[in-house]
Amino acid sequence: MTEEPSMLPRLTLSRQIRDSLVSRIVSGQFRPGERLVETRLAATYGTSQAPVREALRELEVMRLVETQPRRGTFVRPFVHETLRESYVVRAALEETAVRLALLAGTVPVEALRSEVEAMRAAAAEGDGEASARASVSFHRRIVEAARNELLRLSWEGLQIEARTSVTMLATNMDLGDIARDHAALLEAIELGDLETACKHARDHQWHYADLPHDAHGRIRDTAAG
Known part of the structure; x- marks a missing residue:
């Protein structure tokens, strides 16, 4: 009988497989263009193909893999570049959303406090x-408060939930820092400090773009972390 020391709890099997695959893709263990074979992955994780197939479907939603008819599932190229680009675009959208919501007086402050x-x-x-869900909900509430349908659709089109999950898995983010960062943005909003709130909203997303410079053209201190 085959030993199963690495068997994963069945209740969260597909999610754990998904998270493991995300880490392996982002780290480069699975290279762009590499085929992910369900049978091999099932053998690796000591399970049937069903949870592997479910995990791969989630990765496709995240745009980390693509399924080609009669060929299989492959790691998408430019995963890191796509993440960086999405955060730069998101920074612009959320800065605008904060500005519109504050000017209109439509910011749902109590809901943001709850998040x-x-x-x-x-x-x-x-x-x-849970942290990722609350973070996404926090930002969605601001975007909806902007009352600009095109802005909202553009923001949703970035697949925020999926990309947030990928980022959290890929970067080992400190959950306490996430809460503090959102609290700082909320404080600026509550004070009605338009420019500070907009700057914070922009910088908050630009940080995750992982570019050699920040939104203001300053070179990042890579030695610091």
Whole structure:
């Protein structure tokens, strides 16, 4: 009988396989263009093909892989570049959303406070998924408060939930820092400090673009982290 020391708990099997594959893709262990074979992955994780297939479907939603008819599933090229580009675009959209919502007086402050509290609770529990959900909800509330349908559709088109999950898995983000960063943005919003709030909204996303310079053209201190 085959030993199964690396068998994963069945209740979260497909999610754990997904997270493992994300880490392997982002780290370069699986190269762009490489085929991901369900049978081989099932053998690697000591499971049937069903949870592997489900995990691959989620990766396709995240645009980390693509399925080609009669050929199989392949790692998409330019994964890192796509993530960087999405955060630069998201920074511009969310800065505009904050500006519009503040000028219109439509910011749902109480709801944003609730999301920050949810992020703090998630940090205390070490629950990355809950933190990601609260973060996405926080930003979606601001985007919706801008009351600009084209802006909202453009923002949703970036597949925010999927990209947030990828980023959190790829960067080992500190959950406490996530809560504090959102609390700082909320404080600027509550104070009605338009330019500070807009700057924070822009810089918050630009940080994750992982470019050699920040949104203001300053060279990043790569030695610091």
